[in-house]
Amino acid sequence: MGEQRNFRVWRGDDNGGQLEDFQVEVNDGEVVLDIIHRLQATQAPDLAVRWNCKAGKCGSCSMEINGKPRLGCMTRMSTFAPEETVTVTPLRTFPVIRDLVTDVSFNYQKARELPAFAPPADVAPGEYRMQQIDVERSQEFRKCIECFLCQNVCHVIRDHEDNKQAFSGPRFFIRAAELDMHPLDTRTDRKDAAVEEQGIGYCNITKCCTEVCPEHIKITDNAIIPMKERAVDRRYDPIAWLGSKIFRREQLDKPAGYATAGVATAPRPNAGTADTPVEQAAAHGAQGDISANWHREAAAGHAAPVGPDGKLPVTEFTGQLAGAQSPFGDDVEFPMPATDINYQHPNRPDEH
């Protein structure tokens, strides 16, 4: 038999609402979503929550738990102390529909504005040939389950509603990067579009998005930084572009790694770039005193996992690491206690 725990759940709609207290049974091995379901079945039948898979695969059950953006179905109750009150609120960046359900249509709009995959005209279906090592970089981004936690946490839109027009957000930066790195995509302007259409310049690499990504996609290191790395001379030079596509593997072989070099040396990688939107974003960052964490030093990038010869392994299979490197550092064990995550939700108990 389970024990009784304290839960506070935000209830309300676009007209406002408040936190409601519940006493609810919690059993061994349960996750927050289970408790929400128990509340529905026993105390609040009309409590609104999105979910589908209950397995961290569909990205429906995004919510803020004790102020931290998380998947309800992947947050074990055992991560909280028995006497701790667990507070569950809807994603803050998107308008509330009811209770824990928010209007995430912003994300679907942004998805529509991003140019789709452009297949090569002269390769017939069935004739596509790509090497595993070449597809792996894009595959990392295709792991995205569209939970929009990264969108929720990105201060550029979280704190500045008016930026939503110009800024697509991390979810769509990785989509752009995915297509940019797709071995057979024929568009040549993905990096430019990221700057001009998606507003990637507003991003000042705080890495909050990477930290909350339940798929552990290295959004900043592996997507945003390479996409920002838009050397002015390279931008209009078709040969250089071709090089970036064809000699990809050579790039990978660079001892310093392809994406992490810039970050590892510069604590605030954007500080030196004098792009107007970036400056703007920095300014936004400086004045916004909503959460100290967004303005902390960005974590140093991790060196690429090169072998003794200074080269990356040919495939992940032979390397020490499966999947991307961890944004938390590769020596960190999962799951790590929620309290250790370098991110704090600003306290706002009574507003919606």
Place this chain on the structure above:
Amino acid sequence: MTNIERHNYDVVVIGAGGAGLRAAIEARLAGKKTAIISKSLFGKAHTVMAEGGAAAAMGNANSNDNWMVHFRDTMRGGKFLNNFRMAELHAKEAPDRIWELETYGALFDRTADGRISQRNFGGHEYPRLAHVGDRTGLELIRTLQQKIVSLQQEDYAATGSYESRIRVFAETTITELFVEGGRIAGAFGYYRESGEFVLFEAPAIVLATGGVGKSYKVTSNSWEYTGDGHALAMRAGATLINMEFLQFHPTGMVWPPSVKGILVTESVRGDGGVLRNSEGKRFMFDYVPDVFRKQYAETEEEADRWYTDPDNNRRPPELLPRDEVARAINSEVKAGRGTPAGGIYLDIASRRPAEFILKRLPSMYHQFKELADVDITKQPMEIGPTCHYVMGGVEVDPDTAAAAVPGLFAAGEVSGGMHGSNRLGGNSLSDLLVFGKRAGEYAARCADETTKRVKVPAATLNAAVENALAPLGRGEGGENPYTVHGELQQVMNDLVGIIRRRSELEESLGRLADLKERIKKVGVGGGRRYNPGWHLALDLRNMLAVSECTAKAALEREESRGGHTREDFPQMDPDWRRVNLVCSLQGEDVRLERKALPTMRSELMRLFDRAELAKYLTDEELADFDAAAEGVAASGGSASNSAAVGGADKGDV
């Protein structure tokens, strides 16, 4: 009366999983104004959860593979109850459908020579499953979703509106189909967000609503799987077949309790995982049925050699079709050799190095670590049978995916026939693509051919509104929908579960009849905006209708075959193989009829060994087979059977 939003479309697709999206793409490519309707957000449908892969005989991993082998495997898996024509079309067209995905931007895992890599799966003779790690369903749905977005971008360029030709209605539930003058006229439903009602008028509707698992207590399925499409089709006058066949996945998590039902992908076994009971015995060797004796190893040594040398060794019995595995596990647990939580152990930790497991099963690792704090590279998993997939569904024409009601089409899990009595792993994702495309194509054609569009009369509409509002009207004084749902799940789990008997099935019918009355009295508090209690209340009658079909058909079919196991009739009966049980609705009650299975074309029949056919066919059918074979020999057809078919088939694919 309430104000109702109205829309007019050429083709309305209900369901945004693999089948629905593929159908919508096809309808839009045919120039039709298309709507996609989905209970959840765009890109979150159940297809997202598929892990293992999509089966298609591309022959990338083993060049001996071709559609004929795939067809054979599919028929074997379905114990010859499949609609042969569907299995044939599926085997032939699956590779093209997979390759097409690459042109939409999909990135499958690759072979060394840069083609799509294919992996082993239970029941498939060769490595055949195109995959992306263990998130193939996500790749599939995301790819189709992005293809739809790209079509919308084309429309935007052409018309200035993204939604001029294809529009997604997310979080919208259809509760009623309208039939006027003997053909489909429209669909009615509500927006989950606002609770407002909406009417879609269309001459062609494609059902792609997925399965029914939420009627069961231990299931891998999400809240969406309430059998809506099955029930909608029946209420519109269409028929369901094969409803007694439900797949219980042998390997769902049984511990910890809250994640009961979450699946452990079968590729754990393909990659070397073995099943052990509480005594540590690798028990599957004791459960190889005679029909499979020839293909499966008899010793652990031979089985273990197979992983590296599949051409010269027989397969490990852990790779038997999943119903055999499920039944074996059930027997072990019943014999008292189960784990404390009532399952058995699936052990890959002691058999493969940690790096290998991490590379092959990253999301499995992630899931177990995060959810259960179990490290699958270090300790075995505790698993047991879980309701997973319904083979039964809307009876359709194999070529056009058309249901019995003109204008109604069905594809994906909601359709029946393709998988017979049991589905092979990986055959669903390819099924979605093959028949999704066909449904979209023929729905578009149907819209073209329907010159006169019928209106939905106001009275019909009002009745639908009233029905939908009834649970809110009864308020909290009515039966609690969660309680009734819980009881329905318990009945189905206990009485119509993986192993069935007459007495229990009869009891279940009585219990279901009681529940049917209680469902009419279900009431919920709260308003119409995003009210899950209300949503569940409306889903209940669908779950009940579908459960009734399953219970009735299971009682009727007195044999054991594939996803239907009768303890009192443990054998497969060749006479029953010739019979489909067809469900329809008569008033409120499910009516069951027997219908003969279509006869397989003889050149397809000849793809099988006579000895194998003898296990499935009646003597009479075998005599016909022998006569036909003699005819071929007499007419000088000396080429081997498969070559003859392959040759004849070139233009047909």
